[in-house]
Amino acid sequence: MGEHKDCLFCSIIAGDIPSEKVYEDDTTYAFKDINPQAAVHVLVVPREHHANVAELAAADPAQLAHIVEVAQSIANDAFHGDYRLIFNTGADAGQTVFHVHAHVLTGQTLDE
Ligand code: 5GP
Ligand code: ZN
Numbered sequence: 001m002g003e004h005k006d007c008l009f010c011s012i013i014a015g016d017i018p019s020e021k022v023y024e025d026d027t028t029y030a031f032k033d034i035n036p037q038a039a040v041h042v043l044v045v046p047r048e049h050h051a052n053v054a055e056l057a058a059a060d061p062a063q064l065a066h067i068v069e070v071a072q073s074i075a076n077d078a079f080h081g082d083y084r085l086i087f088n089t090g091a092d093a094g095q096t097v098f099h100v101h102a103h104v105l106t107g108q109t110l111d112e
Helices: 008-014 053-059 061-078
Strands: 021-024 028-032 040-046 084-086 102-106
Touching: 008 028, 008 040, 021 061, 028 061, 040 061, 053 061, 061 102
Parallel strands: none
Antiparallel strands: 021 028, 028 040, 040 102, 084 102
């Protein structure tokens, strides 16, 4: 937990690497994905480092619930409240950054 050396998203949260902020509060930061897969593609992350959603759920379930609230709020603002929420978990599922992040895909009808 805390800030992890060599973690890309800890560096983004700390402001050491620039990002396009969408939302922030004391525990949570949201920013635009650099390679968007939908009209609106936002990553929502806890400020505290946890490797994946299972570790976050075990360590801090309220934080996980808050990430869902933030995702809903982003979709309410960007669209009419509909969104896809994805947590890639493990390298073989496509996880490339091992600081838990919710992909929020919204801003358009998602056909598949
Ligand atoms: P994963 O594949 O781990 O589920 O998702 C990592 C996401 O982080 C990818 O969608 C990728 O486009 C995004 N990403 C990787 N590096 C950066 C970066 O430096 N800035 C931003 N904003 N997004 C990034
Ligand atoms: Zn981290």
